[in-house]
Amino acid sequence: MNYYIGVDLGTSSMKLILLDEEGQIRKTVSKTYPSAFPRPGWSEQNPEDWRGALMEGIPELLEDLESGQVAGIGCGGQMHGLVILDEKDQVIRPAILWNDGRTTKQTEALNDGIGRKKLEEWTANVAFAGFTAPKLLWLKEEEPEHYGRIAKIMLPKDYINYILTGVHACDYSDASGTLLLDVKEKRWSSQMLEACGVRESQLPRLWESFQCIGTVQSEIARVLGLPQGVKVAAGAGDNAAAAIGTGIIGDGGCNISLGTSGTVFVSSKAFPANPNPAIHTFAHADGGYHLLGCMLSAASCNRWFMEDILRTEDYASEQLAIAEKRLGKNPVYFLPYLMGERSPIEDMNARGTFIGMRMDTTRADLVQAVLEGVAFAIRDNLEAVKRTGIVLESSRICGGGAKSVLWRRILANVLNIPLQCLQSEQGPALGGAMLAMAACDGGVSLEEICRKCVRTGETILPEPWLAEAYEDRYQRFQKIYPACRNLFTELA
Incomplete structure (x- = not known):
């Protein structure tokens, strides 16, 4: 062995x-x-x-x-x-x-x-x-x-x-x-x-x-x-390396990482024509290329709101308080730019913002807005990738935030694509070991190594009624940053 x-x-x-x-x-x-x-x-x-x-x-x-x-x-x-x-x-x-x-x-x-x-x-x-x-x-x-x-x-x-x-x-x-x-x-x-x-x-x-x-x-x-x-x-x-560890190789493979920061990684055999310089165009470890959208605050937004603002580490209880009937209907929006933003807006002056609060806004509404705001920002990156002509039919999802059943559901419906989870996540370390396997046996393809080493789990499918509701909310979300951009610059 x-x-x-x-x-x-x-x-x-x-x-x-x-x-x-x-x-x-x-x-x-x-x-x-x-x-x-x-x-x-x-x-x-x-x-x-x-x-x-x-x-x-x-x-x-x-x-x-x-x-x-x-x-x-x-x-x-x-x-x-x-x-x-x-x-x-x-x-x-x-x-x-x-x-x-x-x-x-x-x-x-x-x-x-x-x-x-x-x-x-x-x-x-x-x-x-x-x-x-x-x-x-x-x-x-x-x-x-x-x-x-x-x-x-x-x-x-x-x-x-x-x-x-x-x-x-x-x-x-x-x-x-x-x-x-x-x-x-x-x-x-x-x-x-x-x-x-x-x-x-x-x-x-x-x-x-x-x-x-x-x-x-x-x-x-x-x-x-x-x-x-x-x-x-x-x-x-x-x-x-993490993309190799999740089996993302060849044309149109996509992995979304919902970690401290957030990434959208899309693989391509050919060099992609990329109109947005805030989406990185890099070589991929499979010998091809990839597009990378990187947002600076993803799961860290949720950690900040839970632990620093609400003073709790009981994430599950806070999410259980979000009513089913509020999904796709929350009037509160959140811009997740707590550290500025890299992709796709490339604005280090941008800041986190709640908008749409009323006298009847609840604690659960704000928790939900944070989860949705990160999902909308990931959608921004996915839309930027799509403008290169790459067709994305599904994605894998990993990272600490992806352990939340509710957050996975929100994300699948905001993006309106199936999201496939992994049975276990070992990140770049697994990708490194798989590359070592390929280096030791030139006769074994990375495709075969991925089939052997990457084990997938549950797939979350978008729900048509909820995807439609989130499509409407996403269109409104897109108007918030342009309206605030000049103010962010002044505040900086």
Whole structure:
């Protein structure tokens, strides 16, 4: 029996899973590490903490296993982070993470100086503060002594792969989020490298996510208790790895994640024509492409309202108070822009807003409005994807918010498509293990691996009467943000 290790390098912890060749998860391990916030809006981590989590986590994962059976390792990880190494491959400074907000000036310089149209032409995307290229420009301006020492520029999960193999490698899906990749042609963009003052020799070699970049180094294998010759897959960015873990590959596959943030991930074999730059166009881990809509506050809106405003953690009781007759008829609306918004409106000044309250508005109405507001914002992203010509007939759904029966029902009817749940969710870690499986056996397709490893559960079907009621409410919801946009700017 062969086994495959999947690694999810998350923002707060590293999750490792052990997957057998039959697609069964045998064990999971989690290791936490700290983040640092040197200034308001800054977010950093020490890559050596990731190394520690890896070196502790894998031996723990293999405690009850004949380690000689491990065949491969694959990693999915937090995107956009900037890891810089010197000529001796030593980390120069802490990694600047995806959720770091220090690069507003550099982001504006890229979008306004180079121009959004040229950026889209060169990279298929425009600049966002979280992307890697603005971080490099910030480093060049604010820490020139560090910038001048850079020998290699890496992404977080690529540093894990470097620890294992000694190889500087990056896959296309993760590279898509740097704003340094020509996504359509799958090569580093010479125009963007010149604009950022980066030499191609400073960047890692590019691979497909399912390709083997090398094997675990002998000394590292000995310390981890692994056999010699364990293959390491290139891996993927967290969203693409999670999509593999939910079986979203090929044309028109869709996964909606109702987590702290919310994502709409749609796969495509061909490079999609995308008219909305706030919807990201990235390479996918299956060798094709994907569109990604990312909203900054999803299940976190519900957590905020439950715990910070209502001062309760009894989510179920609050939702039970929502009357059946109020579904599709709630007069209260909620804009879920508590942290501004990324996709599809691209407005960091936008804010959360309740509208439509009256003297007879109840606590349950407000709880319902929050659930519906997030669902409407996800619908906004889905509509933006549809405008590319992609036809979506159904979607899979995952994330903590998807555990709510009521929220799943609301979402299925707001979107008016069937939503398929998963029996278990292991996120990017499962996707990483599946990519490792593909890297170890080039004769097995990702389609076959998905059939073996991804197990689906209940499907929630839209109800015609409720879908019609929510269609009317969605049309009204769409009018609220445009009416408030200028006010949000003034308030900012």
